[in-house]
Structure formats: structure tokens, C-alpha cells
Amino acid sequence: PDPHTRRKFRTTLRMYSHLHARPVPRATHRTVIHGRRVHPMGSQFRMISASNPSRGDQSPLIPLESPHNILFPATESKETSVLNFDDPTTAFQSKSNQELLRAWLVFKLCSFRPLVQHSEGLLALSRKIFGNTFTNWTVKKTFFAHFCAGESGDEIQPVLQKLRKYGIGGILDYAAENDVAPDKESKWDAQAPATPATTSSIPLAPNPAMSNHEVQVATQTEKRSEHRKDVISAHVYSYSGEEECDKNANIFLNCIEAVAPNPDSFAAIKITALGKPSLLERISVVLLAVRKLFGDFAHDGQVTFPQFSSKLEKLGVKLNDEEKKKLFERFDSDRKGTIDYINWTQTLQLQDLTTRALFTKERYDVESLARSGGLPLLDEVDTQLFDNMVKRVEKVAAAAAKAKVRLMIDAEQTYLQPAIDNFSLDLQRKYNKEFPSIFTTYQCYLTWSKQHLLNDLERSRREGWMFAGKLVRGAYMVLERKKAEEEKYTSPIWPKIEDTHKNYNECIELVMKEIHRSNLLIASHNQQSVETSIAYMNKNQIPRDRVFFGQLLGMADHLSFTLGQNGYGVFKYIPYGPVDEVMPYLIRRAQENTAMMKGADHEREMLGQEIKKRIFNFGR
Numbered sequence: 001p002d003p004h005t006r007r008k009f010r011t012t013l014r015m016y017s018h019l020h021a022r023p024v025p026r027a028t029h030r031t032v033i034h035g036r037r038v039h040p041m042g043s044q045f046r047m048i049s050a051s052n053p054s055r056g057d058q059s060p061l062i063p064l065e066s067p068h069n070i071l072f073p074a075t076e077s078k079e080t081s082v083l084n085f086d087d088p089t090t091a092f093q094s095k096s097n098q099e100l101l102r103a104w105l106v107f108k109l110c111s112f113r114p115l116v117q118h119s120e121g122l123l124a125l126s127r128k129i130f131g132n133t134f135t136n137w138t139v140k141k142t143f144f145a146h147f148c149a150g151e152s153g154d155e156i157q158p159v160l161q162k163l164r165k166y167g168i169g170g171i172l173d174y175a176a177e178n179d180v181a182p183d184k185e186s187k188w189d190a191q192a193p194a195t196p197a198t199t200s201s202i203p204l205a206p207n208p209a210m211s212n213h214e215v216q217v218a219t220q221t222e223k224r225s226e227h228r229k230d231v232i233s234a235h236v237y238s239y240s241g242e243e244e245c246d247k248n249a250n251i252f253l254n255c256i257e258a259v260a261p262n263p264d265s266f267a268a269i270k271i272t273a274l275g276k277p278s279l280l281e282r283i284s285v286v287l288l289a290v291r292k293l294f295g296d297f298a299h300d301g302q303v304t305f306p307q308f309s310s311k312l313e314k315l316g317v318k319l320n321d322e323e324k325k326k327l328f329e330r331f332d333s334d335r336k337g338t339i340d341y342i343n344w345t346q347t348l349q350l351q352d353l354t355t356r357a358l359f360t361k362e363r364y365d366v367e368s369l370a371r372s373g374g375l376p377l378l379d380e381v382d383t384q385l386f387d388n389m390v391k392r393v394e395k396v397a398a399a400a401a402k403a404k405v406r407l408m409i410d411a412e413q414t415y416l417q418p419a420i421d422n423f424s425l426d427l428q429r430k431y432n433k434e435f436p437s438i439f440t441t442y443q444c445y446l447t448w449s450k451q452h453l454l455n456d457l458e459r460s461r462r463e464g465w466m467f468a469g470k471l472v473r474g475a476y477m478v479l480e481r482k483k484a485e486e487e488k489y490t491s492p493i494w495p496k497i498e499d500t501h502k503n504y505n506e507c508i509e510l511v512m513k514e515i516h517r518s519n520l521l522i523a524s525h526n527q528q529s530v531e532t533s534i535a536y537m538n539k540n541q542i543p544r545d546r547v548f549f550g551q552l553l554g555m556a557d558h559l560s561f562t563l564g565q566n567g568y569g570v571f572k573y574i575p576y577g578p579v580d581e582v583m584p585y586l587i588r589r590a591q592e593n594t595a596m597m598k599g600a601d602h603e604r605e606m607l608g609q610e611i612k613k614r615i616f617n618f619g620r
Helices: 003-021 053-058 088-092 097-110 113-117 119-130 132-147 153-165 187-191 212-219 224-228 242-259 277-297 305-315 321-331 341-347 361-370 380-402 417-431 449-463 477-487 497-513 527-539 557-565 579-595 597-619
Strands: 031-034 169-174 266-269 406-409 438-443 467-472 518-523 547-552 569-576
Touching: 088 557, 088 597, 097 113, 097 132, 097 597, 113 119, 119 132, 119 579, 132 579, 153 169, 153 569, 169 266, 242 266, 242 380, 277 305, 277 341, 277 380, 277 417, 305 321, 321 341, 321 361, 341 449, 380 406, 380 417, 380 438, 406 417, 417 438, 417 449, 438 449, 449 467, 449 497, 467 497, 497 518, 497 527, 518 527, 527 547, 527 557, 547 557, 557 569, 557 597, 569 579
Parallel strands: 031 169, 031 266, 169 569, 266 406, 406 438, 438 467, 467 518, 518 547, 547 569
Antiparallel strands: none
16 A cells, blocks of 8 residues: 555554553543633742741651542553654644644744734734724634634534544633723722732741832732733633622533533633632732731741730730630641641631621631731621622532532732632632542742642641642743832742743642642643653552643644543643634734744644645655
């Protein structure tokens, strides 16, 4: 037979051998639907080490419990040869010749930085000269066709079916976005005290200096329109009222219901879709004040009873000696005679820092500390908005847990993240006891991300719930660095990309060491990180139903299709929606490719190799 026929025969034989030589994991048959306008790939704050707060990111992982109670069956994972992620035939076997040429063209256009930087203006100019119909048709046939699955639910089905054929699950993402004006400054914004609200220098050790950023950020609320312009790889929600938040919650519920029949399903949400962003910012102010108060109480990362009693008196908390001892014992949940940072944040909860008509009798002592004047409180209006947000988040999380759907809570900007982390942690405590339903997102370009991860692993061990995390590099680098420069504080982003890569890989290994009680989603387009993860899984016989991989539709196909064809759990985030409404998403995809040209160049080279191969074979 001719070379083309021989190649098709070899490909068919390889697929047949793979499918019938061993069982295909359930992960290869998953379809997941994602909520609308949700960031497809996913900021954490630096937390104190339970063992030594002054050591920061250098603190070792506290040993976790032995794997005596494994959630999933310990499926055997035999060591295999290194996967070849550089084979164009495997990477692009699902693409037609026309799709190959389109993909190469899209990546080539993304390599022209001026074109991408001025894309919004060029689109506006095209609409003015050629009209909306021609402009939308051009975009639909190029960028839209490459990065999106279609305009409606019916149009995306062929894309999902094609991905399933190659062992890849789908996370559907309704990518249409609104761009309404930010909500007006509230009374709280105008009267907020100058307390810390970000995480660049959280005061965990005794008497640390506060950064200018932490002092100023309490009044830097709701600059969403200005900040969103530098976010290139995340959906941004705008607040237009509580009714809109209710609608978003219903969309998430519909998504969970749709994916529930599929085994090992995933869904994802953004907390900013379910409440007022400026409220999340003010909640972050309150939570970081709680962390600062621990620094005021603690010495060498621990609080003894004499220190505790003395500080309560200085704060003006009116409790007798018996009530003080009872309050200390409430914080000292593991009865070791001292309070560490995890004890502190586990006991002093956000609910204690709201403004309500009556004290809760069973938490009177904690609320007395909260209302001593040493901490800011949410006012009555914000308390009501907070309660509304809690109801929405709880409703979505409960539906996911009941359906055994893994729910990923995406990370956002650092000035919102403490509040988002608080929601995620509360949900994990409630719903991750028997099944890893709630996933926290860790942005590893942040210098404190590894310490945050260590603390959450320790929390899950102490409190007895399953850890679940999604690791991303991060989506807000330009925004965070610009904000740090403008407000003259140290950037929370690692200074070099190599530092981010190193931190990302180290975080992967930390979770994999505790995989007997954890689930992990590695959301990455970085080949070296994926290869390192696969090698670690094979070496340590880690079950493939506990570690998952994720990439965007139209990007990193050489990773996704190679993983899928070799039986690993891999997902594509699949955006869809009307062309004109998806424009902001498409612009960010183009910008993201420009910002990551090293990886895009490699993929474009592979596309060129496959195109040449097909032309050569066709000519013969």
C-alpha cells in the first residue's frame, strides 16, 4: 500500500491496541458543563505555618496521616515509558486539513503583538467600514472557530463527541460577557477604616511593618472597570444587582444538573458571579484584620493563656477569668495548651464579624472578642448582602455535592481572594468529608501560594476532610504588577518566570505526596510541568482517578490529545456563545497566546510539520 494508507493503518492499529489491551479509565468518557462567563483556567494569600509562622514559605510540610483510609480503590498504575508530546500526528489527528491551516494562521496572527494589542480598535474599525455582518463572519471563521465550539448548545455537540473519541472530557463554558458600569460607592466604602486588605505582607510574625498597600486598599474598592482591562485570561463579572446574581446561581445549578450523569464530572464557578465584588473586597479587609490580630497576640507563632488573657484586657474585652479560659479552650481545639494560626482562623469566623441585632448565645465569648473594637465589622447592609451570597454559594455547592460533581472555585485578584478562600474553605469543611467535592484554586505565580497550600493541607488533616485543589500559574499578572507599582508595594508575583515554574512544580509534588487523601487538577499548558507530573505519578503508582489535567480548547493540543490517548484524565475548557458576545473572550485568547509565545511557537511549528507531512503524502 502507499505511504498514506500505511500511516492510517498504523494509527488505527495503535488506537485499537490501546483500547483493547487494557481497560480505559472512566476519565476518558467524561463530559463536563461549565457555568457561563467563568474564567477557564483560574490569588491566594501567604498564611502562617502551623509549626513556625516566622519561617514563611520555608516551613516544611507537616506530616499528614498515613493512607489507611483511601477514598478511591487503589488502582494499579504501572510505570510506563515517557510520553511523546512532540508527535504532530498524535496531537492533530482529530483535525481536518482545513482546521490545521486555520490553527496555524490563528497562532501566526497571535505572534504579531501590535495586531493583538490593538485588536479591539481594529474590530471597531472593521465594523465601521465593513459592518457587523462581515466582521462577525470573519471572526467566526477564524478565531471563533478555533477557540470556541459554537454559538449554541446544539452546535457544540460535534466538538464534544470528537473529544470523547480521543479520551478527552469537556468543560463547557458559556463565554458571553456583560460590561456594565461598576456599582456606586457604598456608605461602607466611604467610612471604611484603614485596615489591611491584601496579602503582599500579611502580619503573621510579631510586630511586622504594614505595607502602604495594605493600609490603602480598604478605600481602594470597586475599581473593576479600570482593572479588568489588564486581565488577559480570566472572565470578569460585573455586578448589576442581586437579581443578576440569582440568575448566575441558576445557571450554575443547570450546569451541575447537566453534567451529573457523567462519571467524575467537573464544574466551575466564580464567586464574583454570586455577589457584589466590592463586598468581597470589604470581607477581605475583615479577614486580614483577623490575621493581623493573631500577630498581635502571638509570640513565635503561638499564643499561651497568659498572653491571651493580657491581650483581651488591653482590647477591653469584658470577660471574667472563667469566661477567658473557656474562650481560650475554644481556640485551643486540639488541647495542646497553646493557640497557633490554624487554631485562630478556625475559631474566629467571618460570621462573628457581621452586624446583627442579637448575639448568638453559644458564641457570646467569641463575638465579644470580635466586637472589642480591634476588628472591623460588616455593617447591616453588607451583612444582608453577605447572607444572600452565602445562600447562593451554599445552594450551588450542595447541588454539586449531592450529584458527586467536583466543583472548582476559581481564583481572582489578590484584593478579593481572602474572601473567596474563606468561602471555599467553609465549603470544603462541610462537603469534602467523604468525597472531594469542592476544589480551591491556587495561583502559583504568587509568592505565598505554596505556604497557603501547606496550610490548607494541614487544615484538612486536622479537621478530617478531603483536600482538593486546582493548580494554575495565574491570570492576573499584568494587573497585579501594575497595581503594586502604582501603590508602591512589593509585587506579589514571582519576579522571574522560572520562579513561577519552580513553585508550580513543587506545589504539584506537595499534593501528590498526600494524594491518598486528596484530588488534584493540574491546569497547565506547560509541557515540562505535565511531563514532571506524569513521571511522578508513574514512579509512585498514583491512581489516575485522583489526578486530572486541563487545557483550553484550541491550545496545547499536543498535551491534551497525548494524555487522552494514553488513558490520563484530561479535560478541555470549551467556550461557546454568540460571536459578538464572545468577542472579549477571543481577544484575551489572542493576548494570552502573545504573552506565551514560546509555547505557542512550539505548537505552531508542530502544526507546520503536520501540514507539510500531509501535503507530502498527498503528493505521493
